[in-house]
Amino acid sequence: MKHIFIVIIYLSLVITAPVQAENVINWYHADFPPSSIMCGEMKGKGHENYLEDKLQNALPEYEHLEHIANYGRILKQLSENNGCCVTMLKTKEREKYIEFSKPVMPYISNGVITLKSKLDEFKPFIDAQGFISINDLFKTSHMRMGISKGRRYGGMVDKIVDNNKKSRKIIVHYKMDLLETLAKNIQAKRTIDYAIGFPHELQWLVSQKLIEDKFIFIPIREMPEYILSYVGCTKNKWGKRIISKVNHIINGQYEEKYKKKYQQYLPEKMIGLHEKYSSNLFPLKSN
Incomplete structure (x- = not known):
């Protein structure tokens, strides 16, 4: 019986472990509504879920797998295994093991x-x-x-x-x-x-x-007016390749639908501020 229990534990670890293959992207999420909504009736309808769906659809050559964890666990996984996360703040410490995209959106601090x-x-x-x-x-x-x-x-x-x-x-x-x-x-x-x-x-x-x-x-007085969010992937050749593709897909633009999904849950008095920051960071481009 003891041996059977050990086998079950081993199999569960294998099944839940991230797949390590060149054509697989392990996407990591925290339960971070309304950015990433991972459960309930509105599962998958957050603004970062929207961005990830866009990236996945633009990368059909990859198999996409999803994992839910707190940010401590996510950071550990990205430092040890190939993976990505669409909602990340950039820090000097994280840059040691995470490859960051160009900014994808500004958050009110x-x-x-x-x-x-x-x-x-x-x-x-x-x-x-x-x-x-x-x-x-x-x-x-x-x-x-x-x-x-x-x-x-x-x-x-x-x-x-x-x-x-x-x-x-x-x-x-x-x-x-x-x-x-x-x-x-x-x-x-x-x-x-x-x-x-x-x-x-x-x-x-x-x-x-x-x-x-x-x-x-x-x-908070000592905080910046806004904080930039990035897509982050494991810092290696694989991650650099994925981030290069992500930058090409986003192309320096802040899509209106993506922005409105974020603003939907902002206090009304802060929407104008977010519009101001967004237009400064992502100026409209003529086609």
Whole structure:
């Protein structure tokens, strides 16, 4: 019986392992709605699902396999096996083992997400323009920050996380979803007081009634206005070839349908900002 159990475990590992072949692309996703929607009635209808479908259809010479994991696991897979991910932030550390495409879209930067009822506790760190200083909040308050394992947020948030890995004021979430569990933790007033996330993530969770409409998004003063997203593949000859094809397919353009799918879950006051950033990064080209 023991031997049978070992065989079953071995077979399950073989079946779920990424296929290593020149004509196969293993696509890795986090459960990151509304970017990548990996379950439920709207499975496959996120804006990054849309981009991946476009790339897959433009690369019929490859077999396309999908895998779901948190970003920590995704990064490990890309460092060890041939694979790609359509929603990645570029960092110097990641560039050591990931080949990045040219930018594919700008995201409105991550901010602080917390309960509206807790706003008074955050007001000492918010300026007259409505921006919060994440540096002052982390250094001088008792409040605890929730983040997702392996995820990069950009700017000062990443610096704080990298420089305070043993801090009890940073709570790391290990599940595949990136914000839902953290928000529910805040809502239940358990171990964290605020999370870091994108405004469209929060809007999605509320619109789907996965969390109550009790949250507020506060932009961070020390963050850039927007963060660029890239397609990333394993950094080797295979990955360089795939990224070259991806760049050719995208051709420096930000497709209107792709953009609108992202903007669908942006707070209305942020859509104009996103249009501004998009037009500066991806100017309209005459045919």
